[in-house]
Amino acid sequence: MSFAVDSTALDVLFREAHTTHGFIDEPVTDEQVQAIYDLVKLAPTAYNQSPLRLTVVRSPEARERLVSVMAEGNQAKTAAAPLAVILSADAEFHEELPRLLPAFPAAKDAFFSERPVREQAAVLNAAMQAAYFIIGVRAMGLAAGPMNGMDHAAIQKEFLDEDHLPLMVVNIGKPAPDGHRPRSPRLDYSEVSTTV
């Protein structure tokens, strides 16, 4: 089965890429993070709602605060990573919707006037954008270490506000040779698919 992009790209983005816990000591620049975002912002979300927000943890003081609210098993690797970024979902994304969806500006009031509906949509669509972001990190030649093991309430209190729902923290950098574990098994196509 032949793909439309070359094998090297598929290796970099999927086949040879791994969730990474150990990185070499080489900085990740703001320009790299912006280039990753500027690439992956183009991928789709429902109604183009684009709810993903990034908190780039750059200062040593902020890194220390972040490490203190990660689960114990995630603390050392978060402390040592070249860069850590908090991904969150903006539950007030609808304020930008008339600008983001000029073909249907009424979507803001027609579908997203209620906060619980917005929170659900924001988390689902920001999760999609988090996935695109991980692919973008790999496209940049870097490795990503996404983590959910953290005190979500503390992350929100320390770094965000009541309108931003924390999704995950992603460590980013060039991977160390021993920076990942062997890949765990995946479900076969026959186990996840039904044809009707």
Added chain:
Amino acid sequence: MSFAVDSTALDVLFREAHTTHGFIDEPVTDEQVQAIYDLVKLAPTAYNQSPLRLTVVRSPEARERLVSVMAEGNQAKTAAAPLAVILSADAEFHEELPRLLPAFPAAKDAFFSERPVREQAAVLNAAMQAAYFIIGVRAMGLAAGPMNGMDHAAIQKEFLDEDHLPLMVVNIGKPAPDGHRPRSPRLDYSEVSTTV
């Protein structure tokens, strides 16, 4: 800013790709869908929980049933697409977790013994896998038309069961030249990012 994959791949996967409503009349094979899945199953989910499930709507009878539960604005394009696939989240993914996460089989009972927790995790992680799937469709040289506008309860009743939560329907095929609308604006990096 230079990426680690070539410009052609970035064009195919992000820059020149569009959510597509109109396709040319050329079939999408089961082998293509499987190759897409076998590529994107490698991308990460939390605890490798891998909750995405695919319902490939292949028969004319099933397509007709699907069209009838799509929102009115999505009916004609779903009827005409070479293939439509229902993406859902398996709320009972934890049953496979000991096999998927051999390094920590106790995660099944430690974190996922409660159904509401599982539903939330399944939707978030299946949304990430849906995003990978869309990128995989593009990698195959096809275009994706993901849609949320549908009767979710009816989709679940007609095609799934109480353990499978419908996420979206994705039309798949080779795009027609006029098969997409102009790209809507995206938020700038400065609007979505904070550095601390």
